[in-house]
Amino acid sequence: MKPRSLWKFSAMVAGFTFYLLFNEPGTAQAMHIMEGFLPVGWAVFWWLAFVPFFVFGILKLKKMTKDNPELKLLLGLAGAFTFVLSAMKLPSVTGSSSHPTGTGLGAVMLGPLPMSVIGSIVLLFQALLLAHGGITTLGANAFSMAVAGPFAGYAVYKLVMKLTPREKLAVFAAAFIADLMTYVVTSFQLAVAFPAAEGGVLASFLKFGSIFAVTQIPLAISEGLLTVLLWNWLRSYSPNELSLLKRETKGVESK
Amino acid sequence: MTARWRNGLMLLVVILLVVLPLLFVNGDFGGADDAAEGAISEIDPGYKPWFKPLTELPAETESMLFALQAAIGAGVIGYTIGLLKGRQERQKPHDQKN
Numbered sequence: 200m201k202p203r204s205l206w207k208f209s210a211m212v213a214g215f216t217f218y219l220l221f222n223e224p225g226t227a228q229a230m231h232i233m234e235g236f237l238p239v240g241w242a243v244f245w246w247l248a249f250v251p252f253f254v255f256g257i258l259k260l261k262k263m264t265k266d267n268p269e270l271k272l273l274l275g276l277a278g279a280f281t282f283v284l285s286a287m288k289l290p291s292v293t294g295s296s297s298h299p300t301g302t303g304l305g306a307v308m309l310g311p312l313p314m315s316v317i318g319s320i321v322l323l324f325q326a327l328l329l330a331h332g333g334i335t336t337l338g339a340n341a342f343s344m345a346v347a348g349p350f351a352g353y354a355v356y357k358l359v360m361k362l363t364p365r366e367k368l369a370v371f372a373a374a375f376i377a378d379l380m381t382y383v384v385t386s387f388q389l390a391v392a393f394p395a396a397e398g399g400v401l402a403s404f405l406k407f408g409s410i411f412a413v414t415q416i417p418l419a420i421s422e423g424l425l426t427v428l429l430w431n432w433l434r435s436y437s438p439n440e441l442s443l444l445k446r447e448t449k450g451v452e453s454k
Numbered sequence: 455m456t457a458r459w460r461n462g463l464m465l466l467v468v469i470l471l472v473v474l475p476l477l478f479v480n481g482d483f484g485g486a487d488d489a490a491e492g493a494i495s496e497i498d499p500g501y502k503p504w505f506k507p508l509t510e511l512p513a514e515t516e517s518m519l520f521a522l523q524a525a526i527g528a529g530v531i532g533y534t535i536g537l538l539k540g541r542q543e544r545q546k547p548h549d550q551k552n
Contacts, residue, residue, distance in 0.1 A: 235503030236494060276534045282527030286520045292475045328519050330507040393497045403497060417471045424464040429531070431461060436538040 231325070231340045232385065234333025241392045246338030249319070252346045256315040263313065270309070277305030278317045280429065284422060285321055285344075293414045299422035300381050303374030304429060306349035307356050318345025343384035352377030367427050374426035378419040382411040 237245070263270050284301030291297055305314045319341040325331040332340045352373035359369035390404035494501060511519070 233503070234507045235505035238501075239504065272534055272537065275530050279527040279530035279534070283524050283531065284527075286524040286527065288520070289472050290475045290479075292479055294475070294479045324523065326507075328511070329516055330510055333505065333507060335505045389494070393494055393501070395497050406497075417475070421468045421471045424468050428461055428464055431457065432535060433538070435457075436535060436542050 231322070231332030231344075232336040232388065234326070234330070235335060236333075237336050237339055237388070237392050239335075241388070242335045242338060244338075245336075245342050245388065249315075249338045249342045249346060252312070252315040253319060253341070256312045259310070259312040260316055263309070273308050274313065274317075276433075277308055277314070278320070280304050280426075281314075281317055281321050284425070285325070289418055289421065291414045291417050293410070295414060297414050297418055299418050299425075300344050300348055300378050301422065301426075302344060302348045302381070303352040303370075303377035303422065304426045306352040306377060307370055307373050311346075311349035311353040314349035315341070315345045318349065339388050340385075343388065344381045347384040348377040348381040351380035367430065370430045371423040371427050375419045375423040378422045379412075379415055382415045383408065386411050 260274070264274070281301035281304075284299045286298070288296045288298045300318075302314050302318050305317060319337070322332055322337055322340050322344060326333050326337055326340075355376040356369045356373035359372050360366065363369075386404055386407035389407045390400050393403055394400045395402040395406065
């Protein structure tokens, strides 16, 4: 290793040591709001907010696969990645477990809209079979994980690509932000539904948010790294496929 | 650093991020889901969930389904990577001829 990367590495190790030593163990929630844990009004509200994205997502998917059947392969890959990552409940520094979302990769490869369909399929599976999340709260959970996360990740990818030519950094940032954003939105959803008696929505948001952020940051880093790993893998076997997709995405945008 | 080195290093960091909390943090790493109940009832003690999950599977079955979910995903990823690799290898001798 070069001296410079050695320095970086030791700084990282020192940072994590500090982080782990001074973090108070606590409890946090999963990102999925549990069945029945949103009041009826809010459950309906988030369902209504989510449905348009789902419909546009389906239309986009239909158009994409019709224009370019090759994309089905990458679509399956994006879905599979979300499937794997959201099944991994990882222990985190706060002493509780949570899981990554896996939506960043798909958002970068296919754009954010298709992920609203893929993400909600994963959530439905977990709600029905695993009692993880729920049907009444599916609208809210899908909005945070399948809409807000991918859109934020996609935006960050675009931004980083505009500022620097470093694609891997952009992919990492997209996965990291997509993961974190999901939890920020979940905190917000819980905060508006359960404002604190003192301090209202903001106090609740800070309470939920501070618990989430600390639990989720290491997981978001893991997710970012795993996404870049898969990205590298894809790159080495298929420079074609990914650039094909890029052309496709660019074409759709310019229309 | 070569690409292989970097990939290995990234994998190592991911593993460390999982293992270090287990070693150094005293927590029960319990289901984060159940803690949600606590946080909400702290803010609003009167709140009652108005809908129950449709299925309540035993914990063992649930963990099996989580494993199944991961296995299906991993299988599809493996298939796709394999397919891409195979395609690339078929392409190579073809390219060299031209």
